[in-house]
Amino acid sequence: MIFPLDIIWFVIGVVLISVYGIVFGLLFMGIDRVIAARMQMRQGPPVLQPFIDVRKLLCKDSVVPAHAVTSIFHAAPFIAVAGAISVLLYLPIGSIMPVATPVSGISEWGDIVLIMYLLTVPALAMVAGGFASGSPYASIGAQREMVTMMAYEFPLAIAIVAIAWRLAAAGVSFPFSVVTLATVPVWSIVGPLGIIGLIILLFVLAWVTPAELSRIPCDTPEAETELCGGLLVEYSGRNLALFYLSMGIKLVAMASLAVLLFLPWNLSWFLPLEGVFASIADTGFFLLKMFIVMFFSVSLIRVSMARFRINHLVTIYWGYLAFAALVGLVCIVLDGTIAPLGGCLV
Numbered sequence: 001m002i003f004p005l006d007i008i009w010f011v012i013g014v015v016l017i018s019v020y021g022i023v024f025g026l027l028f029m030g031i032d033r034v035i036a037a038r039m040q041m042r043q044g045p046p047v048l049q050p051f052i053d054v055r056k057l058l059c060k061d062s063v064v065p066a067h068a069v070t071s072i073f074h075a076a077p078f079i080a081v082a083g084a085i086s087v088l089l090y091l092p093i094g095s096i097m098p099v100a101t102p103v104s105g106i107s108e109w110g111d112i113v114l115i116m117y118l119l120t121v122p123a124l125a126m127v128a129g130g131f132a133s134g135s136p137y138a139s140i141g142a143q144r145e146m147v148t149m150m151a152y153e154f155p156l157a158i159a160i161v162a163i164a165w166r167l168a169a170a171g172v173s174f175p176f177s178v179v180t181l182a183t184v185p186v187w188s189i190v191g192p193l194g195i196i197g198l199i200i201l202l203f204v205l206a207w208v209t210p211a212e213l214s215r216i217p218c219d220t221p222e223a224e225t226e227l228c229g230g231l232l233v234e235y236s237g238r239n240l241a242l243f244y245l246s247m248g249i250k251l252v253a254m255a256s257l258a259v260l261l262f263l264p265w266n267l268s269w270f271l272p273l274e275g276v277f278a279s280i281a282d283t284g285f286f287l288l289k290m291f292i293v294m295f296f297s298v299s300l301i302r303v304s305m306a307r308f309r310i311n312h313l314v315t316i317y318w319g320y321l322a323f324a325a326l327v328g329l330v331c332i333v334l335d336g337t338i339a340p341l342g343g344c345l346v
Protein backbone atom coordinates (compact mmCIF):
# COMPACT_ATOMS: atom_id res chain seq x y z
CA MET A 1 0.00 0.00 0.00
CA ILE A 2 1.36 3.42 -1.01
CA PHE A 3 0.80 6.28 1.42
CA PRO A 4 0.69 10.00 0.52
CA LEU A 5 3.95 10.57 2.39
CA ASP A 6 5.65 7.92 0.25
CA ILE A 7 4.43 9.71 -2.87
CA ILE A 8 5.80 13.02 -1.58
CA TRP A 9 9.21 11.50 -0.86
CA PHE A 10 9.21 9.81 -4.26
CA VAL A 11 8.47 13.13 -6.00
CA ILE A 12 11.27 14.81 -4.04
CA GLY A 13 13.60 11.97 -5.03
CA VAL A 14 12.65 12.36 -8.71
CA VAL A 15 13.38 16.09 -8.56
CA LEU A 16 16.76 15.54 -6.89
CA ILE A 17 17.71 12.80 -9.35
CA SER A 18 16.73 15.06 -12.25
CA VAL A 19 18.94 17.86 -10.95
CA TYR A 20 21.76 15.37 -10.33
CA GLY A 21 21.50 13.95 -13.86
CA ILE A 22 21.38 17.36 -15.54
CA VAL A 23 24.21 18.92 -13.53
CA PHE A 24 26.65 16.03 -13.71
CA GLY A 25 25.64 15.16 -17.26
CA LEU A 26 26.55 18.63 -18.49
CA LEU A 27 29.63 18.68 -16.26
CA PHE A 28 30.92 15.37 -17.62
CA MET A 29 30.23 16.56 -21.17
CA GLY A 30 32.32 19.65 -20.47
CA ILE A 31 35.15 17.59 -18.94
CA ASP A 32 35.02 15.23 -21.91
CA ARG A 33 35.42 18.13 -24.34
CA VAL A 34 38.35 19.54 -22.39
CA ILE A 35 40.08 16.15 -22.22
CA ALA A 36 39.56 15.57 -25.95
CA ALA A 37 40.95 19.02 -26.73
CA ARG A 38 44.05 18.47 -24.59
CA MET A 39 44.68 15.07 -26.17
CA GLN A 40 44.50 16.72 -29.62
CA MET A 41 46.81 19.55 -28.56
CA ARG A 42 44.02 22.13 -28.61
CA GLN A 43 42.90 24.71 -26.07
CA GLY A 44 39.27 23.63 -26.16
CA PRO A 45 36.22 25.22 -24.53
CA PRO A 46 35.82 25.84 -20.79
CA VAL A 47 34.44 23.05 -18.64
CA LEU A 48 31.16 24.92 -18.15
CA GLN A 49 30.58 25.38 -21.89
CA PRO A 50 27.67 22.88 -21.98
CA PHE A 51 25.87 24.90 -19.29
CA ILE A 52 26.40 28.06 -21.38
CA ASP A 53 25.11 26.33 -24.51
CA VAL A 54 21.96 25.06 -22.78
CA ARG A 55 21.24 28.46 -21.24
CA LYS A 56 21.59 30.13 -24.64
CA LEU A 57 19.33 27.57 -26.33
CA LEU A 58 16.67 27.87 -23.64
CA CYS A 59 16.46 31.60 -24.36
CA LYS A 60 15.74 31.00 -28.06
CA ASP A 61 12.48 30.04 -29.76
CA SER A 62 12.09 26.65 -31.42
CA VAL A 63 11.68 26.86 -35.19
CA VAL A 64 9.25 24.29 -36.61
CA PRO A 65 9.71 23.19 -40.25
CA ALA A 66 6.77 23.77 -42.57
CA HIS A 67 6.34 20.06 -43.36
CA ALA A 68 6.85 18.78 -39.81
CA VAL A 69 4.34 16.82 -37.74
CA THR A 70 4.17 19.50 -35.08
CA SER A 71 2.85 17.44 -32.15
CA ILE A 72 5.48 14.69 -32.48
CA PHE A 73 8.19 17.23 -33.32
CA HIS A 74 7.59 19.05 -30.00
CA ALA A 75 6.91 15.93 -27.91
CA ALA A 76 10.07 14.03 -28.87
CA PRO A 77 12.54 16.19 -26.84
CA PHE A 78 10.40 15.92 -23.69
CA ILE A 79 10.12 12.14 -24.08
CA ALA A 80 13.89 11.89 -24.54
CA VAL A 81 14.58 13.79 -21.30
CA ALA A 82 11.91 11.88 -19.37
CA GLY A 83 13.27 8.54 -20.61
CA ALA A 84 16.84 9.41 -19.65
CA ILE A 85 15.77 10.54 -16.17
CA SER A 86 13.69 7.37 -15.74
CA VAL A 87 16.85 5.29 -16.15
CA LEU A 88 18.54 7.15 -13.29
CA LEU A 89 15.60 6.37 -11.00
CA TYR A 90 16.60 2.68 -11.06
CA LEU A 91 20.37 3.16 -10.65
CA PRO A 92 22.16 3.58 -7.30
CA ILE A 93 24.50 6.45 -6.46
CA GLY A 94 27.28 4.97 -4.36
CA SER A 95 25.64 3.41 -1.31
CA ILE A 96 22.40 5.35 -1.90
CA MET A 97 19.87 2.91 -3.27
CA PRO A 98 17.73 3.84 -6.32
CA VAL A 99 14.76 6.12 -5.85
CA ALA A 100 12.43 3.59 -7.50
CA THR A 101 13.33 0.78 -5.10
CA PRO A 102 10.90 -0.21 -2.34
CA VAL A 103 11.95 -0.21 1.29
CA SER A 104 12.06 -4.02 1.24
CA GLY A 105 15.28 -3.83 -0.77
CA ILE A 106 13.97 -5.92 -3.64
CA SER A 107 13.41 -4.01 -6.86
CA GLU A 108 9.78 -4.99 -7.37
CA TRP A 109 9.21 -1.99 -9.63
CA GLY A 110 12.01 -2.72 -12.07
CA ASP A 111 15.37 -4.35 -12.55
CA ILE A 112 18.30 -4.37 -14.94
CA VAL A 113 16.09 -5.64 -17.79
CA LEU A 114 13.80 -2.63 -17.40
CA ILE A 115 16.86 -0.37 -17.49
CA MET A 116 17.82 -1.89 -20.84
CA TYR A 117 14.40 -1.03 -22.23
CA LEU A 118 14.41 2.48 -20.78
CA LEU A 119 17.81 3.18 -22.35
CA THR A 120 16.17 2.88 -25.77
CA VAL A 121 13.53 5.53 -25.05
CA PRO A 122 15.73 8.63 -25.70
CA ALA A 123 17.02 7.09 -28.94
CA LEU A 124 13.50 6.19 -30.08
CA ALA A 125 12.36 9.73 -29.25
CA MET A 126 15.14 11.14 -31.41
CA VAL A 127 14.12 8.77 -34.22
CA ALA A 128 10.50 9.90 -33.97
CA GLY A 129 11.56 13.54 -33.91
CA GLY A 130 13.80 13.05 -36.92
CA PHE A 131 11.05 11.45 -38.99
CA ALA A 132 8.52 14.05 -37.79
CA SER A 133 10.72 16.96 -38.89
CA GLY A 134 10.11 16.20 -42.57
CA SER A 135 13.77 16.70 -43.46
CA PRO A 136 15.46 14.14 -45.74
CA TYR A 137 18.70 14.53 -43.75
CA ALA A 138 16.88 13.83 -40.48
CA SER A 139 15.08 10.85 -42.02
CA ILE A 140 18.38 9.29 -43.07
CA GLY A 141 19.76 9.98 -39.60
CA ALA A 142 16.71 8.33 -38.02
CA GLN A 143 17.18 5.25 -40.16
CA ARG A 144 20.83 5.07 -39.15
CA GLU A 145 19.89 5.46 -35.49
CA MET A 146 17.53 2.50 -35.69
CA VAL A 147 20.19 0.36 -37.36
CA THR A 148 22.72 1.40 -34.70
CA MET A 149 20.28 0.49 -31.91
CA MET A 150 19.75 -2.97 -33.36
CA ALA A 151 23.52 -3.40 -33.60
CA TYR A 152 24.61 -2.52 -30.06
CA GLU A 153 21.66 -3.92 -28.08
CA PHE A 154 22.69 -7.54 -28.70
CA PRO A 155 26.20 -7.31 -27.13
CA LEU A 156 24.79 -5.27 -24.23
CA ALA A 157 22.11 -7.87 -23.54
CA ILE A 158 24.69 -10.69 -23.59
CA ALA A 159 26.85 -8.88 -21.02
CA ILE A 160 23.92 -8.28 -18.65
CA VAL A 161 22.52 -11.80 -18.96
CA ALA A 162 25.98 -13.33 -18.40
CA ILE A 163 26.50 -11.46 -15.13
CA ALA A 164 22.98 -12.23 -13.87
CA TRP A 165 23.38 -15.92 -14.79
CA ARG A 166 26.64 -16.14 -12.85
CA LEU A 167 25.03 -14.60 -9.78
CA ALA A 168 22.14 -17.06 -10.03
CA ALA A 169 24.57 -19.99 -10.45
CA ALA A 170 26.29 -18.92 -7.23
CA GLY A 171 22.99 -19.08 -5.36
CA VAL A 172 22.34 -15.35 -5.23
CA SER A 173 18.67 -14.45 -5.03
CA PHE A 174 17.14 -11.93 -7.46
CA PRO A 175 20.18 -11.83 -9.80
CA PHE A 176 18.59 -9.21 -12.08
CA SER A 177 17.82 -6.89 -9.16
CA VAL A 178 19.72 -3.60 -9.10
CA VAL A 179 20.09 -3.91 -5.33
CA THR A 180 21.67 -7.35 -5.75
CA LEU A 181 24.11 -6.13 -8.38
CA ALA A 182 25.06 -3.17 -6.17
CA THR A 183 25.70 -5.25 -3.05
CA VAL A 184 27.17 -8.48 -4.48
CA PRO A 185 30.16 -7.79 -6.77
CA VAL A 186 30.29 -10.50 -9.39
CA TRP A 187 34.10 -10.47 -9.25
CA SER A 188 33.94 -11.95 -5.74
CA ILE A 189 32.15 -15.14 -6.83
CA VAL A 190 33.95 -16.06 -10.07
CA GLY A 191 37.08 -18.12 -10.61
CA PRO A 192 39.98 -17.45 -13.02
CA LEU A 193 37.93 -18.40 -16.09
CA GLY A 194 35.09 -16.17 -14.94
CA ILE A 195 37.49 -13.26 -14.46
CA ILE A 196 38.62 -13.63 -18.07
CA GLY A 197 34.99 -13.61 -19.17
CA LEU A 198 34.23 -10.49 -17.14
CA ILE A 199 37.22 -8.65 -18.58
CA ILE A 200 35.97 -9.47 -22.08
CA LEU A 201 32.46 -8.26 -21.21
CA LEU A 202 33.90 -5.08 -19.68
CA PHE A 203 35.69 -4.43 -22.97
CA VAL A 204 32.42 -5.03 -24.85
CA LEU A 205 30.49 -2.61 -22.63
CA ALA A 206 33.20 0.03 -23.12
CA TRP A 207 32.52 -0.14 -26.86
CA VAL A 208 28.74 -0.27 -26.47
CA THR A 209 28.79 3.03 -24.53
CA PRO A 210 29.78 5.35 -27.43
CA ALA A 211 27.13 3.69 -29.61
CA GLU A 212 24.48 4.25 -26.92
CA LEU A 213 25.53 7.89 -26.70
CA SER A 214 25.96 8.41 -30.48
CA ARG A 215 29.53 9.55 -29.93
CA ILE A 216 32.45 9.17 -32.30
CA PRO A 217 33.08 6.65 -33.85
CA CYS A 218 29.35 5.75 -33.70
CA ASP A 219 27.87 9.17 -34.50
CA THR A 220 26.66 8.14 -37.98
CA PRO A 221 23.04 9.22 -37.18
CA GLU A 222 24.25 12.83 -36.83
CA ALA A 223 27.40 12.94 -38.99
CA GLU A 224 27.64 16.72 -39.48
CA THR A 225 29.95 16.37 -42.50
CA GLU A 226 27.50 14.01 -44.25
CA LEU A 227 24.01 14.77 -42.96
CA CYS A 228 24.41 18.35 -41.67
CA GLY A 229 23.47 17.15 -38.18
CA GLY A 230 21.19 14.31 -39.19
CA LEU A 231 18.55 13.65 -36.56
CA LEU A 232 18.78 17.13 -35.06
CA VAL A 233 19.25 19.17 -38.23
CA GLU A 234 15.81 20.84 -37.91
CA TYR A 235 15.86 21.29 -34.14
CA SER A 236 16.69 24.60 -32.49
CA GLY A 237 16.02 26.63 -29.38
CA ARG A 238 14.37 24.96 -26.39
CA ASN A 239 13.74 21.68 -28.22
CA LEU A 240 17.41 21.33 -29.08
CA ALA A 241 18.32 22.19 -25.48
CA LEU A 242 16.13 19.32 -24.25
CA PHE A 243 17.80 16.86 -26.60
CA TYR A 244 21.18 18.16 -25.42
CA LEU A 245 20.14 17.59 -21.81
CA SER A 246 18.95 14.06 -22.60
CA MET A 247 22.39 13.26 -24.04
CA GLY A 248 24.09 14.48 -20.86
CA ILE A 249 21.72 12.56 -18.60
CA LYS A 250 22.18 9.42 -20.68
CA LEU A 251 25.95 9.79 -20.31
CA VAL A 252 25.48 9.68 -16.53
CA ALA A 253 23.14 6.69 -16.90
CA MET A 254 25.57 4.67 -19.03
CA ALA A 255 28.50 5.42 -16.73
CA SER A 256 26.35 4.47 -13.71
CA LEU A 257 25.31 1.22 -15.41
CA ALA A 258 28.94 0.28 -16.07
CA VAL A 259 29.83 1.01 -12.44
CA LEU A 260 26.85 -1.04 -11.24
CA LEU A 261 27.77 -4.07 -13.33
CA PHE A 262 31.54 -4.11 -13.02
CA LEU A 263 32.68 -1.65 -10.30
CA PRO A 264 30.06 -1.74 -7.51
CA TRP A 265 32.47 -1.39 -4.58
CA ASN A 266 32.06 1.41 -2.04
CA LEU A 267 34.64 3.03 0.21
CA SER A 268 32.50 2.34 3.28
CA TRP A 269 33.10 -1.39 2.72
CA PHE A 270 36.80 -0.89 3.43
CA LEU A 271 36.99 2.21 5.67
CA PRO A 272 35.46 2.60 9.14
CA LEU A 273 32.80 5.07 7.99
CA GLU A 274 29.15 5.21 8.97
CA GLY A 275 26.09 7.35 8.42
CA VAL A 276 26.42 10.59 6.50
CA PHE A 277 30.21 10.35 6.19
CA ALA A 278 29.90 6.92 4.56
CA SER A 279 27.32 8.21 2.08
CA ILE A 280 29.46 11.24 1.17
CA ALA A 281 32.59 9.09 0.71
CA ASP A 282 30.72 6.49 -1.33
CA THR A 283 29.12 9.15 -3.54
CA GLY A 284 32.47 10.82 -4.20
CA PHE A 285 34.05 7.46 -5.01
CA PHE A 286 31.10 6.65 -7.28
CA LEU A 287 31.58 9.89 -9.23
CA LEU A 288 35.29 9.09 -9.58
CA LYS A 289 34.45 5.68 -11.03
CA MET A 290 31.99 7.32 -13.41
CA PHE A 291 34.72 9.67 -14.59
CA ILE A 292 37.08 6.76 -15.21
CA VAL A 293 34.40 4.96 -17.22
CA MET A 294 33.70 8.10 -19.23
CA PHE A 295 37.39 8.63 -19.97
CA PHE A 296 38.06 5.14 -21.30
CA SER A 297 34.73 4.48 -23.05
CA VAL A 298 33.97 7.95 -24.43
CA SER A 299 36.90 10.40 -24.44
CA LEU A 300 39.73 8.02 -25.31
CA ILE A 301 37.78 6.19 -28.02
CA ARG A 302 36.44 9.28 -29.77
CA VAL A 303 39.87 10.91 -29.87
CA SER A 304 41.65 7.85 -31.20
CA MET A 305 39.04 6.71 -33.75
CA ALA A 306 37.40 8.09 -36.89
CA ARG A 307 33.69 7.76 -37.61
CA PHE A 308 32.52 4.30 -38.69
CA ARG A 309 30.50 3.88 -41.82
CA ILE A 310 27.04 2.54 -41.01
CA ASN A 311 27.73 -0.84 -42.64
CA HIS A 312 31.03 -1.13 -40.79
CA LEU A 313 29.29 -0.27 -37.53
CA VAL A 314 26.81 -3.11 -37.96
CA THR A 315 29.61 -5.54 -38.84
CA ILE A 316 31.63 -4.53 -35.80
CA TYR A 317 28.78 -4.80 -33.28
CA TRP A 318 26.88 -7.77 -34.70
CA GLY A 319 30.10 -9.52 -35.72
CA TYR A 320 33.19 -8.85 -33.66
CA LEU A 321 31.69 -7.46 -30.44
CA ALA A 322 28.82 -9.95 -30.39
CA PHE A 323 31.32 -12.78 -30.86
CA ALA A 324 33.51 -11.36 -28.06
CA ALA A 325 30.47 -11.08 -25.79
CA LEU A 326 29.53 -14.70 -26.53
CA VAL A 327 33.10 -15.79 -25.70
CA GLY A 328 32.81 -13.93 -22.38
CA LEU A 329 29.44 -15.57 -21.75
CA VAL A 330 30.89 -19.03 -22.45
CA CYS A 331 33.78 -18.38 -20.08
CA ILE A 332 31.40 -17.34 -17.31
CA VAL A 333 29.08 -20.30 -17.92
CA LEU A 334 32.03 -22.71 -17.83
CA ASP A 335 33.28 -21.04 -14.67
CA GLY A 336 29.90 -21.51 -13.00
CA THR A 337 29.51 -25.07 -14.27
CA ILE A 338 32.98 -26.51 -13.69
CA ALA A 339 33.74 -24.81 -10.41
CA PRO A 340 30.43 -23.74 -8.81
CA LEU A 341 30.75 -21.61 -5.71
CA GLY A 342 28.24 -22.27 -2.99
CA GLY A 343 27.47 -20.61 0.29
CA CYS A 344 26.58 -17.23 -1.15
CA LEU A 345 22.86 -16.79 -0.59
CA VAL A 346 21.35 -13.32 -0.49
